[in-house]
Amino acid sequence: MQSTEQTPPLHWQQCSSELQQSGVDCATAARWSADPSGHHYHPPVGVPALSAYQVGDYDIVAHYSPAEAAAFLCAFSGLPEGEFTADDVVLVDDIFLDEPMQEEDGTPATSLRVDLHATSIPTYLHGWE
16 A cells, blocks of 8 residues: 555554564555655554445445445444445555545545545444445
8 A cells, every 4th residue: 555645544553573573464464665764664463454436326434344344334324234245345446545535515624545544443434426
């Protein structure tokens, strides 16, 4: 995971020999590397990385898998279980994660990437009609 933001995701740790000894594989683990010092960060072992998923045509949620994102949106929106399935979910790409966002009244808002990195639990990130 690359980012243009200057703050690593919540709970992620700078790559170090200690982190690698804990079981993090630097070559395959999710990575954040926008730190101006050149350091990079990984989620610690046991802390799965959240991803941003678009569920259906109008909603984006942070979750661990497409199936969980679909189930989360159903519960969050009061929709019947199964209204959305993993087939209705796509991973939000890096370009969209960094797009400037706007509130309903047109004022600037943080990017989806900033919102995603600010949360440590599955959550609703953004929607439109």
